[in-house]
Amino acid sequence: MNNVVSDPYALYRMQIGAWVKERMKRTPNVLQIPAKGLDIFVARDLLTRDECEQVMALIDKDRVPSGLLSPSGDPEFRTSESCHLRMTDRVNIVVQDKINHLTGIQPAHGETIQGQRYAPGQQFKPHNDYFHPNTDYWESMQRSGGQRTWTAMVFLNxxxxxxxxxxxxxxxRVTPRQGNLLLWNNMDEYGQPNPYSLHSGMPVEAGVKYVITKWYRERPWTPVPA
Ligand SMILES: O=C(O)CCC(=O)C(=O)O
Ligand SMILES: [Fe+2]
Structure with a gap:
């Protein structure tokens, strides 16, 4: 049942979807990608080469095997490495501020940026970034800021x-280009989970892939211990 009683944040999710979409359409250097059923944009050269290189070095220092909210029976489902990027490193603050400034979403709603690294053969199979009701993690995600709305991702190389x-x-299908940001709405125009946002990080065939991910919530993000 999705009504104002059981789902009081549906209106916020609808509004932030429409608002960010309009903002992106008016932003120089931002292109809307033609897509079926999905609002998705690229911002070219959001980060400088130097910023990308600094963040890649930090990811290399802290990376550990990536986790999943729900256990998957498939050991190949998400084979990359990840880390939380520390706000004690100046470049991470600069990069996060750039992303927040571009999207215009209240910074408090954003989870802190994470780094992801894929070696040859590594991948993240098709998944949705939004949270699914009736899961073990749903209640704890409600306590930490609720549903995810927009995903921002930056290709570092x-x-x-x-x-x-x-x-x-x-x-x-988007090819990684250093410094480019990809931004998509995981909700539909009614503020409900959008199945067209299903996506994957395809296997790296040669070289190594580094990205930053940042997820925005429907309420201020308040990380809670697992
Ligand atoms: O690496 C990619 O291209 C996708 C990453 C992703 O979907 C995620 O981290 O949620
Ligand atoms: Fe994802």
């Missing part, structure tokens, strides 16, 4: 082969 971000149902 060009990849020799493979590693595209693929939205199979929206019919979009």
């Amino acid at each position: 060009d990849v020799e082969a493979g590693g595209q971000t693929w939205f199979p149902d929206a019919n979009v």
Whole structure:
């Protein structure tokens, strides 16, 4: 039952979807990607080469095997490495501020940026970034800021082969380009989970792929211990 009683933040999710979309359409250097059923944009050269290199070095220092909110029976489901980027490193603050400034979403709603690294053969199979009700993690996600709305992702390097971000149902495949940001709405125009936002990090075939991810919530993000 999705009504104002059981789901009081649906209106916020609708509004932030429409508002960010309009903002992106008016932003120089931002392109809307033609997609089926999905609002998705690229901002070219959001980060400088130097910023990308600094963040890649920090990811290399802290990376550990990536986790999943729900256990998957498939050991190949998400094989990359990840880390939380520390706000004690100046470059991470600069980068996060750039992303917040571009999207215009209240900074408090953003989870802190994370780094992801994929070696050859590594991937993240098709998944949704939004949270699914009736899961073990749902209650704890409600306590930490609720549903995810927009996802921002920055490619930190060009990849020799493979590693595209693929939205199979929206019919979009994006090739990693250093410094470019990809931004998509995980909710539909009614503020409900949008199945067209299904996406994967395709296997890297040659070289290594580094990205930053940042997820925005429907309420201020308040990390809670697991
Ligand atoms: O690496 C990619 O291209 C996608 C990453 C992703 O979907 C995620 O971290 O949630
Ligand atoms: Fe994702």
